[in-house]
Amino acid sequence: IQALQISENKIIKTKMLSRACFRQFSASIRRMSSTNIVETNIDSGTGFATVTLSQPPVNSLDKNLLTAITDRFKKLSDDSSVTGAILTSKFDGKVFSAGLNIVDMFQKSDDHLGEFWGMVQEWYLTIQGFPKPLVSAINGHAPTGGCAMALMSDYRVMVEGKTIGLNETLLGIVAPFFFADLMIAAVGRRHAEFALNNGYLYTSDEALKIGLVDEVVNLDQVVPTALKILTKMTKTPQPAYQVCKNFLRKETMDTLRNDRAGDIAHFVGFVQQPNVQKAIGGYLQALKQRKK
């Protein structure tokens, strides 16, 4: 009887403990109401937000995804309980992001292109201007706009064996000046010129060598490594962090802010050229046929 009572007490204690743990866990991870293409969880213990891009199949940045990411980062900026963020992809081991949606640039009206580019500008200004520490956990390929998005973060942890780069010229298009400046800031002018002129796509290890990414790890270490560095970064006095980040990034952002309409006109004029349209169409077809 005594033995039974002891084990019953143990069961009751275990049940109480697991309920307490569950309460604690559910209190510590807050899921932000979010569109299902940008999932966001906030750890209320650390204040770290994990933003997971989840638009199948490859997180290509169309109008919907650009808007969802931009809105999400604006909310995280304004949320005083959020201390820093991690940006990653649901398609781990495959793709971080395939960059801008090419379909949005092919055989479209000037109005469509103009609206699309306005969204691209807003996405860049919002992530690049995000005032808190931001770490990219690049868990798959990151070509073109995917690479640019990773470059907007303050630190990059990449999975081994994938590729990253601003390889626009290979498509017959040219990276905009604000993408080019991201690359220059990360790797310096010499590497940036080589990378952009030749549309060079770097392997993870090559990217590490030139400073395009900061760490290369195996897949299951990408997010934990990103969290570790975020923990360190958030220990820096944040008013100083924010002021410093802002003044280092302000010049290029201001150049864009001061002439957004001109930049849109420039983009539309460039993309609508027949030879550029031909190149984009050919590239789209090649992408589709790769699988066959």
Ligand SMILES: CCCCCCCCCC/C=C/CC(=O)SCCNC(=O)CCNC(=O)[C@H](O)C(C)(C)COP(=O)(O)OP(=O)(O)OC[C@H]1O[C@@H](n2cnc3c(N)ncnc32)[C@H](O)[C@@H]1OP(=O)(O)O
């Ligand atoms: C002085 C001049 C100044 C000029 C100023 C303005 C200039 C214009 C600036 C324009 C800037 C552009 C930046 C960009 O980001 S362009 C985007 C280019 N992106 C790419 O090149 C990436 C292409 N994709 C891939 O390489 C691969 O998909 C991948 C990411 C390596 C993944 O490979 P995986 O095998 O897993 O997947 P699939 O290739 O089978 O793709 C699955 C389906 O998704 C479609 N797809 C892929 N990428 C895109 C994309 N970026 N946009 C739209 N659709 C895409 C692919 O076709 C497959 O579709 P399907 O299933 O229907 O066949």
